[in-house]
Structure formats: structure tokens, C-alpha cells
Amino acid sequence: MANTDVLDNTALRNAIQVAGSSDSVTLLGSATDGYSVLTLAKRSSFTPKATPFSGYTVQGTSSTLANSAKLVNTRIYQQNVDGPYAPGVVKDLTLNYTNGGPADGGALLSVTSPAIRSITLDNIKITGVHKGWNGNGNLYMSLRSFSAGTPLNTSLTMTGVTVDVTGQNNSFRAPRKISAFQCFCGHEKAANRAAWKEVLISTIDDITWPIAPSQQGSC
Numbered sequence: 198m199a200n201t202d203v204l205d206n207t208a209l210r211n212a213i214q215v216a217g218s219s220d221s222v223t224l225l226g227s228a229t230d231g232y233s234v235l236t237l238a239k240r241s242s243f244t245p246k247a248t249p250f251s252g253y254t255v256q257g258t259s260s261t262l263a264n265s266a267k268l269v270n271t272r273i274y275q276q277n278v279d280g281p282y283a284p285g286v287v288k289d290l291t292l293n294y295t296n297g298g299p300a301d302g303g304a305l306l307s308v309t310s311p312a313i314r315s316i317t318l319d320n321i322k323i324t325g326v327h328k329g330w331n332g333n334g335n336l337y338m339s340l341r342s343f344s345a346g347t348p349l350n351t352s353l354t355m356t357g358v359t360v361d362v363t364g365q366n367n368s369f370r371a372p373r374k375i376s377a378f379q380c381f382c383g384h385e386k387a388a389n390r391a392a393w394k395e396v397l398i399s400t401i402d403d404i405t406w407p408i409a410p411s412q413q414g415s416c
Contacts, residue, residue: 203232210234213284214245216253223256224266224290231269235299237287238279251314252285260289262322267291270298273306274316281310286317294325296364304330306338311347317354326364335366 198219201212209232212222216239224232237255239247257265268290274283294300305323307330308314329335337360342349 218252221254239282254286257289288319294327
């Protein structure tokens with residue numbers, strides 16, 4: 198297990214490219230210091246060549262987000278674009294998006310492979326303006342398999358994740374606070390759960406519950 202401290206975009210991309218499954222990459226600086234690398238996944242077209250590992254950690258330096266680094270227009274992972282190698286843990290970071298920015302129009306997080314995978318978002322603030330994933334219901338996050346014979350096998354854990362994003366083309370306003378564990382879905386299930394409890398989704402600021410694999414979905 199090794200940790201690499203980074204100070205700029207080039208160092209961040211290089212560290213991600215060569216990270217092993219148990220390695221961590223730490224972004225130095227505060228939320229006033231913005232990094233931007235388009236994706237926290239490994240990229241096949243870059244040098245150094247991507248080592249074939251997923252599960253690495255990308256993190257800030259402080260659990261107080263105002264004192265930790267900010268990522269600008271950087272998606273977490275979009276499998277159909279980024280390929281097979283994704284971070285396993287993203288923590289203590291602010292992810293900010295701008296209208297028309299490089300990440301706009303794609304997914305913030307998307308997994309479709311039935312391969313066993315675990316992704317944890319811990320103490321993350323997602324903010325700014327983002328239209329959602331064009332041509333896919335303008336979702337922000339999507340975890341789904343396209344074959345009943347090969348179901349999704351991804352465990353998504355979200356703890357202390359604040360979502361305050363505007364601009365989604367279908368005008369959905371995401372819940373601002375999500376704290377879930379072993380969860381396989383997102384705001385569509387949040388909306389359903391809220392409806393069951395006869396609570397207006399627009400008023401929800403904190404959602405906490407475990408979600409079974411059979412309830413996997415998209416948000």
C-alpha cells in the first residue's frame with residue numbers, strides 16, 4: 198500500500214494511472230485549489246500507461262471540506278467511456294461542476310459491468326450545474342446491467358454525501374443529503390421511498406437507509 202501526494206493536474210493524472218488496488222492518491226490544498234482531470238478512472242489513452250487495477254483511493258487532506266481539495270468538472274467514473282479501472286474510495290473532496298464544462302452531459306458515476314466491484318463515496322460534496330447524462334434520462338448516477346442473465350454486482354456505499362446540483366434537463370432536484378450503505382441505486386429510489394412515506398421529495402435533506410441488491414437502479 199502506497200500513498201502519493203499530488204499538487205497539480207498532471208501529477209494527479211499520473212498518480213491515478215499507476216495506482217495499485219490498495220494505493221491512495223491525496224490531493225493537497227484547500228477547496229480554493231481546484232483540480233480538474235475529467236475522470237477519477239484510469240484512462241487508456243494516457244501516458245503513463247494505466248496499470249490494470251481498480252479499487253484505489255482518491256482523497257483530500259481533511260474531513261472539513263472547506264479545508265480540503267476541490268475537483269472541478271471531474272466525473273467519478275463512467276464505465277462505457279472510461280473503461281474497466283475505477284477508484285474504490287473517493288473521500289473528503291468537493292466535486293464542482295459548471296454548465297457546459299468538460300464533464301457536462303455525461304454521468305457523474307455509471308457502472309454497467311457484472312464484474313464484482315465496490316465503490317465508496319465518503320464525505321463528498323457534489324455541487325454546481327450539470328445537465329445529467331445525455332440520452333440516458335439525464336441521470337447523474339446509474340448502476341445497471343443490461344442483461345437479466347448477468348446482473349450487476351456492484352456495491353455502492355455512500356456516507357455523508359451532500360448533493361446540491363442544479364441544471365438537470367428533466368428538472369429533478371436531487372436530495373441534498375444522502376447517507377446510505379451497501380446501496381445500489383439513487384434518487385429514483387429516494388423519490389419512491391419518500392412517496393411511500395408521503396413526504397415531498399423537494400423537502401428531503403437527509404436520507405438514510407440500506408438498499409438491497411434487488412432494488413438496484415439509477416439516479
